[in-house]
Amino acid sequence: MTRYQQLAMHLAQRIEQGLYRHGEKLPSVRSLSLEHGVSISTVQQAYHVLEEKQLITPQPRSGYFVTPRKATPPVPRLTRPVQRPVEITQWESVLDLLDTRLEPNMMQLGSGMPNLTQPTLKPMWKILSRQAQRQATELLGYDNLYGVVALREQIARLAIDSGCQLSVEDIVITTGCHEALSVSIRAVCEPGDIIAVESPSFHGIMQTLRGFGIRAIEIPTDAVTGISLEALELAFEQWPIKAVMVVPNCNNPLGFIMPEARKRALLTLAQRFDVAIIEDDVYGELAWDYPRPATLKSMDLDGRVLLCSSFSKTIAPGLRTGWVAPGRYRDRVLHMKYIATGSSNTLAQHALAEFIRQGHYQPHLRRMRQFYQRNYSSFSCWVRHYFPCGICVSRPQGGFMMWVELPEAFDAVRLNRELRDSHIQIAVGSLFSASGKYRNCLRLSFAITLDDRVEQALAKVGEAVERAIAACAGEHSPQSMQHEILLAK
Amino acid sequence: MTRYQQLAMHLAQRIEQGLYRHGEKLPSVRSLSLEHGVSISTVQQAYHVLEEKQLITPQPRSGYFVTPRKATPPVPRLTRPVQRPVEITQWESVLDLLDTRLEPNMMQLGSGMPNLTQPTLKPMWKILSRQAQRQATELLGYDNLYGVVALREQIARLAIDSGCQLSVEDIVITTGCHEALSVSIRAVCEPGDIIAVESPSFHGIMQTLRGFGIRAIEIPTDAVTGISLEALELAFEQWPIKAVMVVPNCNNPLGFIMPEARKRALLTLAQRFDVAIIEDDVYGELAWDYPRPATLKSMDLDGRVLLCSSFSKTIAPGLRTGWVAPGRYRDRVLHMKYIATGSSNTLAQHALAEFIRQGHYQPHLRRMRQFYQRNYSSFSCWVRHYFPCGICVSRPQGGFMMWVELPEAFDAVRLNRELRDSHIQIAVGSLFSASGKYRNCLRLSFAITLDDRVEQALAKVGEAVERAIAACAGEHSPQSMQHEILLAK
Numbered sequence: 001m002t003r004y005q006q007l008a009m010h011l012a013q014r015i016e017q018g019l020y021r022h023g024e025k026l027p028s029v030r031s032l033s034l035e036h037g038v039s040i041s042t043v044q045q046a047y048h049v050l051e052e053k054q055l056i057t058p059q060p061r062s063g064y065f066v067t068p069r070k071a072t073p074p075v076p077r078l079t080r081p082v083q084r085p086v087e088i089t090q091w092e093s094v095l096d097l098l099d100t101r102l103e104p105n106m107m108q109l110g111s112g113m114p115n116l117t118q119p120t121l122k123p124m125w126k127i128l129s130r131q132a133q134r135q136a137t138e139l140l141g142y143d144n145l146y147g148v149v150a151l152r153e154q155i156a157r158l159a160i161d162s163g164c165q166l167s168v169e170d171i172v173i174t175t176g177c178h179e180a181l182s183v184s185i186r187a188v189c190e191p192g193d194i195i196a197v198e199s200p201s202f203h204g205i206m207q208t209l210r211g212f213g214i215r216a217i218e219i220p221t222d223a224v225t226g227i228s229l230e231a232l233e234l235a236f237e238q239w240p241i242k243a244v245m246v247v248p249n250c251n252n253p254l255g256f257i258m259p260e261a262r263k264r265a266l267l268t269l270a271q272r273f274d275v276a277i278i279e280d281d282v283y284g285e286l287a288w289d290y291p292r293p294a295t296l297k298s299m300d301l302d303g304r305v306l307l308c309s310s311f312s313k314t315i316a317p318g319l320r321t322g323w324v325a326p327g328r329y330r331d332r333v334l335h336m337k338y339i340a341t342g343s344s345n346t347l348a349q350h351a352l353a354e355f356i357r358q359g360h361y362q363p364h365l366r367r368m369r370q371f372y373q374r375n376y377s378s379f380s381c382w383v384r385h386y387f388p389c390g391i392c393v394s395r396p397q398g399g400f401m402m403w404v405e406l407p408e409a410f411d412a413v414r415l416n417r418e419l420r421d422s423h424i425q426i427a428v429g430s431l432f433s434a435s436g437k438y439r440n441c442l443r444l445s446f447a448i449t450l451d452d453r454v455e456q457a458l459a460k461v462g463e464a465v466e467r468a469i470a471a472c473a474g475e476h477s478p479q480s481m482q483h484e485i486l487l488a489k
Numbered sequence: 490m491t492r493y494q495q496l497a498m499h500l501a502q503r504i505e506q507g508l509y510r511h512g513e514k515l516p517s518v519r520s521l522s523l524e525h526g527v528s529i530s531t532v533q534q535a536y537h538v539l540e541e542k543q544l545i546t547p548q549p550r551s552g553y554f555v556t557p558r559k560a561t562p563p564v565p566r567l568t569r570p571v572q573r574p575v576e577i578t579q580w581e582s583v584l585d586l587l588d589t590r591l592e593p594n595m596m597q598l599g600s601g602m603p604n605l606t607q608p609t610l611k612p613m614w615k616i617l618s619r620q621a622q623r624q625a626t627e628l629l630g631y632d633n634l635y636g637v638v639a640l641r642e643q644i645a646r647l648a649i650d651s652g653c654q655l656s657v658e659d660i661v662i663t664t665g666c667h668e669a670l671s672v673s674i675r676a677v678c679e680p681g682d683i684i685a686v687e688s689p690s691f692h693g694i695m696q697t698l699r700g701f702g703i704r705a706i707e708i709p710t711d712a713v714t715g716i717s718l719e720a721l722e723l724a725f726e727q728w729p730i731k732a733v734m735v736v737p738n739c740n741n742p743l744g745f746i747m748p749e750a751r752k753r754a755l756l757t758l759a760q761r762f763d764v765a766i767i768e769d770d771v772y773g774e775l776a777w778d779y780p781r782p783a784t785l786k787s788m789d790l791d792g793r794v795l796l797c798s799s800f801s802k803t804i805a806p807g808l809r810t811g812w813v814a815p816g817r818y819r820d821r822v823l824h825m826k827y828i829a830t831g832s833s834n835t836l837a838q839h840a841l842a843e844f845i846r847q848g849h850y851q852p853h854l855r856r857m858r859q860f861y862q863r864n865y866s867s868f869s870c871w872v873r874h875y876f877p878c879g880i881c882v883s884r885p886q887g888g889f890m891m892w893v894e895l896p897e898a899f900d901a902v903r904l905n906r907e908l909r910d911s912h913i914q915i916a917v918g919s920l921f922s923a924s925g926k927y928r929n930c931l932r933l934s935f936a937i938t939l940d941d942r943v944e945q946a947l948a949k950v951g952e953a954v955e956r957a958i959a960a961c962a963g964e965h966s967p968q969s970m971q972h973e974i975l976l977a978k
Contacts, residue, residue, distance in 0.1 A: 091824055098634045098827070102627075116626045125624045128836070132618035137605045138591075140613070140805035145587045175664050175809070178831035191680045191702065204831065211828035213680065316629035318835030320664070320809075335580055338587070339700035342667035342693065345834045346807030347617070 004045035081199035081218035088210035110427035120364035147173020163298030177310035183336035200432030226258035250283035255396025287398035303327030386462030493534035570688035570707035577699035599916035609853035636662020652787030666799035672825035689921030715747035738773035744885025776887035792816030875951030
């Protein structure tokens with residue numbers, strides 16, 4: 001061990017033992033050089049090692065300080081979106097995100113792509129191959145408008161886990177959950193109508209509303225308990241809202257599971273104001289705790305819930321197979337499905353039905369739940385480690401998404417551009433707001449297989465965030481930002 | 490040979506030789522019995538044989554007549570739809586048609602399903618199976634929003650045959666031609682807008698317009714030369730029409746190929762009134778003559794044509810893979826595609842790209858063209874033979890659809906109900922009009938492999954048509970109908 005490494009270890013122990021306290025200024029280079037009888041450059045090298053380990057932090061023109069020990073960052077507070085219906089923007093940013101989704105060498109921390117490398121997915125290949133070998137003409141023909149019966153049977157069976165009693169006739173197969181949501185919106189709304197959404201809310205939903213000329217009213221949403229029922233009630237009273245769109249289980253992007261009592265209260269509220277509920281359950285099966293949480297649909301007595309889901313997050317998005325259980329809106333959903341795509345891919349439906357029927361789905365789901373939960377542990381540690389203090393981070397209860405809230409003046413759009421050059425993709429928070437709010441937020445995905453490259457990428461994001469915070473502190477409101485950062489540290 | 494068979498042959502020869510002329514009354518049973526020295530019942534049996542062969546026709550209380558030799562029925566005249574924008578109806582009837590699409594034992598003479606039993610399709614199974622064996626993760630992942638590059642390359646290459654210079658960037662893959670049309674409509678229209686359509690026009694387009702709250706103005710259309718440019722110009726002058734939607738090549742349902750000069754004139758007209766053109770070319774590759782006809786898109790200089798197509802009619806509809814070349818409307822088409830389904834089935838796209846790349850597409854296409862053309866020959870003979878006189882029948886130049894026009898008072902909806910009980914599916918003409926016109930028309934498909942069962946089914950349809958004409962002649966306007974039938978005979 002060289003002299004500077006010895007010195008670094010000695011100092012690290014002192015910090016560990018609390019002899020130098022967190023936030024305290026360390027001795028100057030000169031005084032340490034005298035104290036230990038080593039050269040100035042040896043002390044400098046030792047400090048450099050400690051800095052790299054993030055045990056100490058240099059402050060320009062003030063010397064080195066012991067890095068404050070980081071507590072688990074708090075969850076974001078209840079959001080405060082604009083309380084009136086707005087036209088949706090942000091399409092350019094969404095397109096930008098989608099464009100990088102398949103770029104090779106791009107570290108995918110922003111997209112909704114699930115992990116597709118687990119061995120429990122292998123039987124799907126075998127099934128697809130065997131289906132093709134069977135050469136059954138019906139696999140190439142137009143499908144039934146409602147979808148393949150064998151698949152609807154399996155979906156009805158699986159729905160029992162979420163508390164739902166569905167029959168084959170209650171289910172319409174769609175081209176992914178995307179189409180399920182899209183036809184549901186069209187089934188209950190006309191252009192010009194207003195839909196209430198969680199805030200933040202999945203950008204796909206936002207853009208669909210925009211595309212159909214529907215306005216969104218963003219409802220304050222808690223990162224732990226979900227959409228604010230109080231705010232929703234107020235909105236129902238003030239505006240002629242046609243539907244409310246929620247992701248109550250493993251919310252995208254916040255990750256919460258809405259407590260069951262609140263789910264019931266939401267349903268009661270919707271009944272009282274006679275509003276339809278569009279429930280997106282696409283991450284619901286990926287809740288880390290077993291048994292999986294109940295859907296709103298399972299508590300629905302008068303058919304006002306349109307339950308939308310797919311196998312895109314649980315099995316494979318490329319199969320483009322989703323479904324909707326549209327309750328009392330079935331006829332209109334069917335019409336909207338017909339005009340959107342006619343029917344769905346037949347081969348994929350048969351393959352999925354077979355995958356579930358042969359018993360591959362539950363083991364795969366168990367593995368994916370564990371995989372994402374484990375990934376979350378490492379990933380959240382890295383975020384805590386590499387990101388500056390003063391941030392809020394969601395605590396997902398399922399799925400593979402994490403929401404990071406940075407100081408108010410932070411500009412994630414600019415950060416995104418910077419990271420893009422380093423081949424790192426993140427999802428900018430403003431995509432998740434109708435009005436472009438949450439520019440100070442990021443959504444990070446931990447679906448990819450974690451390795452050193454991911455850690456390094458996250459370290460880079462953390463650094464860039466830190467730099468950006470410092471920069472915007474300088475630019476925007478020097479005093480308040482500086483104050484905010486100091487408070488946060 | 491029995492005595493009555495001998496007599497029947499003898500009489501048949503006389504008819505053949507013109508000794509008994511078409512439409513002429515045959516000798517009475519009694520006089521023939523005397524002439525040939527046979528019993529009354531022998532003559533009756535002989536007449537029965539000739540009747541079954543449709544050489545003679547009994548007229549109640551007047552005896553037997555030589556069946557008029559049937560000339561090739563004329564093509565339908567220029568249609569005369571209502572000349573104002575209308576809200577589209579008929580969804581219930583479309584749903585009814587779709588519901589029977591997969592019913593086993595149903596003789597499919599009404600649906601748009603292509604023939605999927607030809608050996609040139611076999612390589613597709615091999616490719617699908619091999620794709621699955623490759624287990625490449627990207628086949629299960631989200632596709633690029635624009636579609637798989639390899640497939641877009643092949644589509645651009647194929648487009649040269651229709652006179653189009655397209656690059657990979659000009660093409661957006663969709664979930665079938667259905668989605669291509671749907672996103673194109675949404676890209677150029679807002680709810681409340683007016684689109685001009687051919688009359689009759691594909692029911693899928695009609696329902697899509699209805700679903701988006703767009704009104705249709707039906708333009709008179711000739712069964713040989715296509716949409717009336719004169720009527721279209723008048724409509725452009727009178728109404729604020731946003732787009733015109735046409736199927737200029739192997740039109741559905743009329744089967745015509747619009748002459749090239751008229752295509753150019755249509756384009757000039759659209760330019761003059763600054764109207765977008767949505768061109769549905771889904772049957773274009775199935776034109777029976779080679780080389781295939783040019784698309785409007787190939788003559789488009791200012792990007793106003795949105796060319797929509799798919800592999801649903803040429804290869805397999807179950808793959809749900811179509812595309813749109815949206816010209817200047819690309820950004821909006823992309824947005825609409827994103828909100829409708831997100832992306833398309835990845836595996837199907839790769840398989841199709843491979844099918845074409847390996848050189849299987851052209852041989853398959855050649856075979857299908859010949860197959861449908863041959864089918865048309867037999868099928869149209871059967872129609873001439875089994876259907877009553879006084880009908881008009883389209884002369885398709887490609888694809889696998891035939892349009893049959895019956896006397897004005899005929900009710901195809903009622904006929905359809907009757908045939909349904911005999912497990913025969915036809916497409917009722919009123920599906921092809923925004924306002925439910927063409928209730929006296931049928932669209933018949935000759936995509937299925939022809940055999941005795943098909944001939945028998947067609948004979949049944951013919952009989953039912955004859956009965957229905959007789960019945961409606963009695964019910965509706967006894968004199969005029971009777972007159973019409975007599976004239977027709």
